[in-house]
Amino acid sequence: MENKLNDKVIFITGGANGIGKSIVTAFCKENADVFFCDINDEEGKQLCNDLKDYKCTFIKTDVSDKDQLENAITSVLNQKADIDILINNAGVSWFGSILDISVEKFEKVLDTNLRPVFITAKILASHKAKSKIGKKYGRIINMASTRYLMSEPDSEAYAASKGGIVSLTHALANSLSKYNITVNCISPGWIDTGHYGELRPVDHQQHPSNRVGVPEDIARMCIFLCQPENNFINGQNIVIDGGMTKKMIYEE
Secondary structure, eight states, X not given: OOXXXXXXXXXXXXXXXXXXXXXXXXXXXXXXXXXXXXXXXXHHHHHXXXXXXSOEEEEEOOTTSHHHHHHHXXXXXXXXXXXXXXXXXXXXXXXXXXXXXXXXXXXXXXXXHTHHHHHHHHHHHHHHHHHOOOOSOOEEEXXXXXXXXXXXXXXXXXXXXXXXXXXXHHHHHHHTGGGTOEEEEEEEOSBOSSOGGXXXXXXXXXXXXXXXXXXXXXXXXXXXXXXXXXXXXXXXXXXXXXXXXXXXOOXX
16 A cells, blocks of 8 residues: 655654653654654653664653744754655643733743744745645644533633644635645544553543543644645544543433
């Protein structure tokens, strides 16, 4: 079977662990040319070492630092002349009472989760406009959350950032259509990133799919969206949550 992602150049933010690690690994196994950034230097280098048989490059980056993020994505463009796939996965999930969280911490969450989506898309669009490459393929996938439409107390900063990503996604889908780039986002539900064996039966059973999610569930959707023939999926928010947001829940 033809590997349609072979040698596609991909840039992934927040790729050193959790969902990002699974995405990096999945695209490496598709023989893509993978560049990923993360603030965690040790884990980023370890992942690259684990994937040494593939095309995998790590760039230490704090995505909340505008200059660092711009330098990271620009370095990939300078090396490869273009980026085919951009996945904005980096994020933090700080929670706290609105009485205690500072404006500065609220802004930090947005600077980490939301602002990089705009920065990376802007740089990629600017590159396409200047280079006039004219390729018929491009993908941006942004990582949102089911919290874009449902909340619990003390989650204002995180909810705002993820809701912003969903809205920014459909705006970008329209703005970047001239460059043949589709823009979609994924909203994961409960995705366990390292303690699956410690989960209780009720944790799994409350999901209509009868299990808590794993990072590979998200990585597989990224691979699907990046297949060249799937360019009619555009501007969408794809919820991957085992059915939880479609379940009516009331206390008995």
